[in-house]
Amino acid sequence: MALALAAGSTAPAAATGGAAGSATAGATGSAPATAGAAVDGFWHVDGYGTVLRIADGRLWEYHTTAISCAPGGEARRTAPGVYRAENGTVRTVRTRGARGAQGTLHVAGAAGDRTLRRIAALPSTCEQELPEDSLTAFDVFWQTFEENYPFFAAKGVDWHAVRDARRPEVRPDTPREELFALFSDMLAPLYDAHVAVIDGKDRVFYRTRPGTHPTPRALEPLAKEHVIRRDLGGVKPQEFANGQISYADLPDAKGYLRIAGFTDYDDQDPTYAAQLAELDRALDTVLTPARTASLRGLIIDVRVNGGGEDALGLHVAGRLTDTPYTAYRKRTRHTPPQAVRVEPDRDSPRYTGPVAVLTSPTTFSAGEGFTQALIDRPGRTVRIGEATQGVFSDVMIRSLPNGMTIRLPNEEYLTRTGTTFDGAGIPPHLRTPVFTEEEFARNRDTAFDTAVTALGRR
Numbered sequence: 001m002a003l004a005l006a007a008g009s010t011a012p013a014a015a016t017g018g019a020a021g022s023a024t025a026g027a028t029g030s031a032p033a034t035a036g037a038a039v040d041g042f043w044h045v046d047g048y049g050t051v052l053r054i055a056d057g058r059l060w061e062y063h064t065t066a067i068s069c070a071p072g073g074e075a076r077r078t079a080p081g082v083y084r085a086e087n088g089t090v091r092t093v094r095t096r097g098a099r100g101a102q103g104t105l106h107v108a109g110a111a112g113d114r115t116l117r118r119i120a121a122l123p124s125t126c127e128q129e130l131p132e133d134s135l136t137a138f139d140v141f142w143q144t145f146e147e148n149y150p151f152f153a154a155k156g157v158d159w160h161a162v163r164d165a166r167r168p169e170v171r172p173d174t175p176r177e178e179l180f181a182l183f184s185d186m187l188a189p190l191y192d193a194h195v196a197v198i199d200g201k202d203r204v205f206y207r208t209r210p211g212t213h214p215t216p217r218a219l220e221p222l223a224k225e226h227v228i229r230r231d232l233g234g235v236k237p238q239e240f241a242n243g244q245i246s247y248a249d250l251p252d253a254k255g256y257l258r259i260a261g262f263t264d265y266d267d268q269d270p271t272y273a274a275q276l277a278e279l280d281r282a283l284d285t286v287l288t289p290a291r292t293a294s295l296r297g298l299i300i301d302v303r304v305n306g307g308g309e310d311a312l313g314l315h316v317a318g319r320l321t322d323t324p325y326t327a328y329r330k331r332t333r334h335t336p337p338q339a340v341r342v343e344p345d346r347d348s349p350r351y352t353g354p355v356a357v358l359t360s361p362t363t364f365s366a367g368e369g370f371t372q373a374l375i376d377r378p379g380r381t382v383r384i385g386e387a388t389q390g391v392f393s394d395v396m397i398r399s400l401p402n403g404m405t406i407r408l409p410n411e412e413y414l415t416r417t418g419t420t421f422d423g424a425g426i427p428p429h430l431r432t433p434v435f436t437e438e439e440f441a442r443n444r445d446t447a448f449d450t451a452v453t454a455l456g457r458r
Contacts, residue, residue, distance in 0.1 A: 184205035260306070
């Protein structure tokens with residue numbers, strides 16, 4: 001999920017990591033604010049290029065770099081320390097320490113908290129109005145990536161050399177279409193589906209990993225129909241959460257759970273609480289006491305998953321364990337790693353038996369976070385299919401002085417050994433083709449069949 005107060009997207013270029021305010025999300029455990037005034041003032045959000053101003057029952061966000069400051073949105077207080085934006089995003093600010101000089105920011109839907117430091121005032125750059133010319137836009141574009149993007153070295157890109165080569169091509173009056181093309185050229189070598197430049201409705205640039213499908217949305221209906229016809233014998237599964245979740249019982253006491261995304265579960269209410277409520281309705285219907293007791297294996301299909309809220313994936317993981325454990329650790333270039341935990345849902349039935357997770361390059365973002373959250377799950381979990389897309393971070397959404405928008409990740413999701421799967425994606429244990437033309441033409445689903453076989457082993 002992007003930190004910006006504007007609504008995000010689940011298209012691959014903006015596929016979102018998510019959020020949550022429960023123990024499942026790895027909250028820091030700091031005491032909640034006891035009054036609205038306790039959090040009033042100015043705060044720096046470490047590692048997120050953001051400053052907050054809180055006063056008079058409102059929260060204002062400013063996006064900052066060393067050379068720029070731009071308003072990012074506004075939210076209104078709904079409870080002490082709790083602020084809701086117009087798009088429904090809820091932010092909770094907590095203070096800590098004797099004088100409340102430090103604190104945490106929790107964005108509903110995101111995994112973990114963000115560290116706050118009190119500052120005396122807004123940065124001086126917030127008092128200056130930047131020119132809207134193309135050269136200024138270039139400088140803010142470059143600086144935003146310079147301060148926040150974590151993967152230049154891994155991608156083999158010398159960002160300073162890119163600036164030295166391309167900045168001389170830009171004039172204050174460079175036409176927008178030329179500047180858009182230049183930005184696109186600069187970002188193309190990253191092959192990062194969480195990186196994008198957007199100019200209005202007609203100009204959008206992003207790239208997925210080489211050789212992978214550019215968007216799950218086009219593939220999703222084909223894959224869904226193929227599974228119903230071929231794997232489920234033409235029997236439509238139960239559907240929940242706007243069709244994002246479906247379930248079917250399989251022969252030999254196995255089950256099939258398909259999760260097409262971790263978002264858009266309730267199209268009437270955009271809040272995280274509403275999405276979580278819809279997810280719980282689905283899980284309560286699927287993971288009944290009788291079914292969790294009788295299942296001998298569960299296939300979880302996230303092969304076509306466009307991402308969404310990380311916290312929803314962590315919540316599903318909490319229904320698949322009796323033992324708390326660390327899902328992963330998150331860090332930015334400017335903050336130490338923070339453990340994100342999976343906590344068992346003690347109030348609901350849980351399935352703790354063998355799980356087969358089906359993945360592919362159209363497993364994006366929060367779908368990958370969910371997959372990573374199952375790596376150290378107690379009990380037997382096997383990954384089958386192809387490597388995931390390789391984009392995990394929440395997405396920062398930033399407006400340039402000339403009105404263009406950029407999106408970029410700023411977080412690394414670390415494994416137990418301190419590595420990341422960014423770029424390459426999470427590899428399967430058992431590699432099979434996934435939804436290829438040959439699989440469709442020959443009426444095959446090798447990944448599904450492999451999962452059925454794997455779960456049959458005791």
